[in-house]
Amino acid sequence: MAFKIGFTAETEDNTVSYIESESVNVNTQPKRSVVEIYFEKRNMTLSYYNDRFDLKLGDLVYVEGKLEGMLGVIRDINYNFKIKISDYKRVIAVVDRSVSGEFFMAGSHFVSFDRQALPYRKILAFFKAPEEEYDDFISGSDGSGFSLGNLSDLNVPDAISERGYEYYVENRVLFICIDAGKGRAIVEGRDIYEVEFEFSGGQIKSLTCSCFCSNICKHEFAVMLQLRETLGMIEKNYSGAFEKSDYFSAIRKSVLFNFAIDGKKSGSFTLGQ
Numbered sequence: 001m002a003f004k005i006g007f008t009a010e011t012e013d014n015t016v017s018y019i020e021s022e023s024v025n026v027n028t029q030p031k032r033s034v035v036e037i038y039f040e041k042r043n044m045t046l047s048y049y050n051d052r053f054d055l056k057l058g059d060l061v062y063v064e065g066k067l068e069g070m071l072g073v074i075r076d077i078n079y080n081f082k083i084k085i086s087d088y089k090r091v092i093a094v095v096d097r098s099v100s101g102e103f104f105m106a107g108s109h110f111v112s113f114d115r116q117a118l119p120y121r122k123i124l125a126f127f128k129a130p131e132e133e134y135d136d137f138i139s140g141s142d143g144s145g146f147s148l149g150n151l152s153d154l155n156v157p158d159a160i161s162e163r164g165y166e167y168y169v170e171n172r173v174l175f176i177c178i179d180a181g182k183g184r185a186i187v188e189g190r191d192i193y194e195v196e197f198e199f200s201g202g203q204i205k206s207l208t209c210s211c212f213c214s215n216i217c218k219h220e221f222a223v224m225l226q227l228r229e230t231l232g233m234i235e236k237n238y239s240g241a242f243e244k245s246d247y248f249s250a251i252r253k254s255v256l257f258n259f260a261i262d263g264k265k266s267g268s269f270t271l272g273q
């Protein structure tokens with residue numbers, strides 16, 4: 001079963017009003033505003049200054065300051081204002097919620113074989129403010145691997161495997177993708193964790209997690225369980241699709257709905273056979 005999501009772009013008209021001048025002055029500067037942002041996690045609304053984005057009501061944003069890294073939603077936008085700039089923190093990123101592509105049912109997750117449908121960085125931004133630089137981290141690997149089919153070979157301590165199993169059952173593995181053998185996953189724990197690995201012929205290598213664990217952690221173990229399940233479903237129901245594209249991504253159903261569908265005022269999707 002597959003469905004397509006194809007939304008007509010919401011063209012809130014940003015066209016510059018025609019000025020009585022022959023030169024068409026295309027204003028690329030975003031309109032400065034003071035916005036009211038609601039932070040669900042704190043149940044509070046605060047004001048921020050914005051000079052970087054063309055914000056719309058309902059946009060999901062990240063800000064600087066004390067609530068840095070916390071997702072907020074734009075509740076009000078004021079274009080007429082006078083503020084003391086030093087009193088205000090700014091909006092630093094807007095989440096791109098546009099998603100389009102073909103998705104297939106795979107248990108708790110939707111799967112796509114289209115690289116454009118769910119790019120990793122875009123999905124990560126649903127949960128974490130984009131970092132300016134991605135090269136702050138360095139990782140190493142001893143080159144040893146293990147078989148995804150024999151996770152018991154890993155000799156993971158019971159406490160870790162049990163917590164990892166709970167994470168897996170609770171669908172805390174929000175996203176996984178494998179692109180040309182390079183795997184990435186996003187796991188929801190106390191924080192958001194990024195797990196990376198290499199995948200080839202059923203073997204996993206270079207498994208790392210952003211929780212800075214030195215041995216295998218519950219996040220990694222949960223990802224392995226989710227990966228095993230998802231690959232099993234792909235093989236059973238969409239045989240050959242992963243091999244053909246050398247790519248798949250899987251996203252928890254509720255994540256796709258929360259971000260890509262909630263808040264849309266128009267558009268449609270089709271459920272296939």
Ligand SMILES: [Zn+2]
Nearest residue numbers: 209211217219
């Ligand atoms: Zn971890």
